[in-house]
Amino acid sequence: xxxxxxxxxxxxxxxxxxxxxxxxxxxxxxxxxxxxxxxxxxxxxxxxxxxxxxxxxxxxxxxxxxxxxxxxxxxxxxxxxxxxxxxxxxxxxxxxxxxxxxxxxxxxxxxxxxxxxxxxxxxxxxxxxxxxxxxxxxxxxxxxxxxxxxxxxxxxxxxxxxxxxxxxxxxxxxxxxxxxxxxxxxxxxxxxxxxxxxxxxxxxxxxxxx
Numbered sequence: 001x002x003x004x005x006x007x008x009x010x011x012x013x014x015x016x017x018x019x020x021x022x023x024x025x026x027x028x029x030x031x032x033x034x035x036x037x038x039x040x041x042x043x044x045x046x047x048x049x050x051x052x053x054x055x056x057x058x059x060x061x062x063x064x065x066x067x068x069x070x071x072x073x074x075x076x077x078x079x080x081x082x083x084x085x086x087x088x089x090x091x092x093x094x095x096x097x098x099x100x101x102x103x104x105x106x107x108x109x110x111x112x113x114x115x116x117x118x119x120x121x122x123x124x125x126x127x128x129x130x131x132x133x134x135x136x137x138x139x140x141x142x143x144x145x146x147x148x149x150x151x152x153x154x155x156x157x158x159x160x161x162x163x164x165x166x167x168x169x170x171x172x173x174x175x176x177x178x179x180x181x182x183x184x185x186x187x188x189x190x191x192x193x194x195x196x197x198x199x200x201x202x203x204x205x206x207x208x209x210x
Contacts, residue, residue, distance in 0.1 A: 009061040012086050016071075016079050017046030022108035024074045025049065031070055034058075044194075045105060106191050107159060110168045113190045114175070115151040117183045122147070126154040128174045130161070 020028070028049060029040045035052050043049050050067070053059035058066045064083055071080040118125060126136060131154050139157075143149040159166045168191055175184035 009086070012082065013050045014047060016067075016082065017050065018105055019079060020046045020076075020105070022112070024076065025108075027074045028070045031073060106168050106195065107166060107171075109191050109194045110171050110187050111152060111155045111159070113187045114155060114171065114183060115148045117186055118151060118175075118180065119147075121178065121180055121183075122151040122154065124178045125174055125180065126158070128178055129154075129158040129171075131157060 025043075025046055028046075029035075029043060032040065032049065032053065034056065035043075035049075039052065043052065050059055053066065064087070068080055068083055071077075071083065114122075114125070123136060135157060136154070139150050139153045143153065155171075162170070168187065172184045172187055175181070175187065
């Protein structure tokens with residue numbers, strides 16, 4: 001594989017990784033049990049999962065069938081089409097790739113951090129994010145004894161409502177409006193740390209190719 005082609009393939013994997021939600025990543029990990037339970041538990045991004053698949057010879061520029069199957073199973077035909085377009089283009093990207101930065105992965109990290117730290121104040125945050133009382137009651141009915149799932153469901157509902165306008169900055173601003181500054185600070189720290197880890201892993205993959 002030529003260095004340039006390998007770099008483009010890693011750009012593609014990075015692009016796919018950035019567009020996976022936490023739920024989708026968990027579903028993909030569930031289908032990759034051969035990696036081993038302990039290691040799977042440590043994988044926090046698509047890039048890390050793809051690296052593990054490459055080490056097991058289940059993913060390469062020349063063979064992306066297993067990844068295509070995973071994307072099909074989680075019903076991400078849009079990402080599956082990107083993969084197919086890469087092959088049709090002879091191993092070259094057919095559209096600009098995204099850079100590591102504010103994205104769905106950042107939101108997943110923020111939501112996880114809030115779920116772990118906010119406690120009983122989550123309802124105030126949900127109301128600030130314009131989750132209705134009816135929605136709150138429905139969430140509490142679905143998960144009566146699981147506060148973390150309640151929080152995750154409320155934030156996921158907010159993310160769905162906002163669509164592409166959902167951002168970590170929105171969440172941090174809402175937290176500060178609720179005077180939950182310590183939680184807001186923790187979110188910013190965790191997101192920044194996660195971005196650094198993603199960039200580091202991406203750079204390591206590029207160095208391996210070069």
